[in-house]
Amino acid sequence: MSITKTVYDPLGNAIILSSDLLQLICIPNSDLCIDATLVITHPAMIFESTDGSLEKYYLRTVEWDNFILIAVKKVGENFISDYFQVNPPRERILGLIKNCRQIK
Numbered sequence: 001m002s003i004t005k006t007v008y009d010p011l012g013n014a015i016i017l018s019s020d021l022l023q024l025i026c027i028p029n030s031d032l033c034i035d036a037t038l039v040i041t042h043p044a045m046i047f048e049s050t051d052g053s054l055e056k057y058y059l060r061t062v063e064w065d066n067f068i069l070i071a072v073k074k075v076g077e078n079f080i081s082d083y084f085q086v087n088p089p090r091e092r093i094l095g096l097i098k099n100c101r102q103i104k
Contacts, residue, residue, distance in 0.1 A: 047100035
């Protein structure tokens with residue numbers, strides 16, 4: 001059985017973090033690390049898919065030039081973390097801006 005943790009985003013949505021997000025997320029080639037729960041509870045931006053896939057994306061900066069992106073997907077009544085990216089390509093962030101609705 002995998003270990004999970006539930007956190008709440010600024011809009012009150014319960015997000016179930018999978019076991020791979022229960023440890024600190026570390027920035028490659030750096031001493032910087034961040035708790036994944038902070039990305040959900042205090043994101044810089046939240047995007048919501050508009051294609052019916054029921055996905056949300058939480059983006060947070062670490063210092064000035066590092067980004068953490070966590071994607072969650074609605075499964076049944078819950079939002080469950082799907083994956084995360086450290087420093088996603090600019091094209092990925094631009095795609096979210098273009099194809100999703102920013103809700104924070």
